[in-house]
Amino acid sequence: MSSNLLQGLNLYLIGMMGSGKSTVGKILATQLGYHFFDTDAVIEQAAEQSIADIFTNLGEPTFRELESQVLAELSAYTKLVIATGGGIVLQQMNWSYLRHGLIVWLDVGVDQLSQRLSHDRTRPLLAGDNPRQKLTDLLHQRQSLYAQADLHIHVEDQESPTQVADRILSQIPSVLKATIASSEQASQSWKN
Ligand SMILES: Nc1ncnc2c1ncn2[C@@H]1O[C@H](COP(=O)(O)OP(=O)(O)OP(=O)(O)O)[C@@H](O)[C@H]1O
Numbered sequence: 001m002s003s004n005l006l007q008g009l010n011l012y013l014i015g016m017m018g019s020g021k022s023t024v025g026k027i028l029a030t031q032l033g034y035h036f037f038d039t040d041a042v043i044e045q046a047a048e049q050s051i052a053d054i055f056t057n058l059g060e061p062t063f064r065e066l067e068s069q070v071l072a073e074l075s076a077y078t079k080l081v082i083a084t085g086g087g088i089v090l091q092q093m094n095w096s097y098l099r100h101g102l103i104v105w106l107d108v109g110v111d112q113l114s115q116r117l118s119h120d121r122t123r124p125l126l127a128g129d130n131p132r133q134k135l136t137d138l139l140h141q142r143q144s145l146y147a148q149a150d151l152h153i154h155v156e157d158q159e160s161p162t163q164v165a166d167r168i169l170s171q172i173p174s175v176l177k178a179t180i181a182s183s184e185q186a187s188q189s190w191k192n
């Protein structure tokens with residue numbers, strides 16, 4: 001267990017639907033000795049409805065409000081791995097919470113995503129014809145937002161969830177060093 005690696009700092013996983021945030025997040029939490037939360041699952045429990053039903057009954061804007069509320073509440077705690085919904089990056093306000101911790105982007109290509117999600121009917125934004133095209137459009141809209149993560153993990157086609165988690169763990173020390181160095185530089189230039 002690498003419980004001191006992040007010194008209590010939360011780890012937020014961001015990325016497209018199907019990129020593995022929930023799957024890899026659970027493995028990371030075990031490895032770090034952290035608790036695991038999934039914003040989608042917390043929203044479903046609080047609303048007592050599935051994500052698909054929330055989209056149908058309450059609409060996407062209400063879902064986005066619930067998502068921000070859940071993120072804000074979770075961010076008040078430490079020692080968490082938080083798998084976020086694919087659209088968490090869309091609201092500017094959410095970044096102030098994500099920045100409470102280390103943000104990791106699981107970057108998976110559209111071919112791989114559509115293969116993984118081909119039998120999954122739980123994601124409302126992919127409902128209807130041509131889910132692959134929908135994934136392509138969403139990725140195009142969001143790529144520059146995901147790229148604001150502290151750590152960019154380009155997931156290879158054959159890489160297992162455990163391998164992805166191990167790669168993230170191995171890169172954490174250098175990301176923390178770089179983050180500390182850049183914030184020291186910022187505070188120095190603020191003083192000058
Ligand atoms: N590295 C991997 N290799 C192969 N399959 C994977 C990998 N990671 C996740 N999967 C599979 O892909 C599917 C989607 O994964 P998961 O639900 O973890 O994605 P997600 O990022 O949480 O998606 P969402 O944003 O919709 O919640 C699952 O069936 C999972 O088992």
Ligand SMILES: O=C(O)C1=C[C@@H](O)[C@@H](O)[C@H](O)C1
Nearest residue numbers: 017040051085086087123124
């Ligand atoms: O990419 C998205 O906008 C979404 C991803 C899922 O995790 C869910 O949060 C929901 O289906 C919306």
Ligand SMILES: [Mg+2]
Nearest residue numbers: 021022040083
């Ligand atoms: Mg998920």
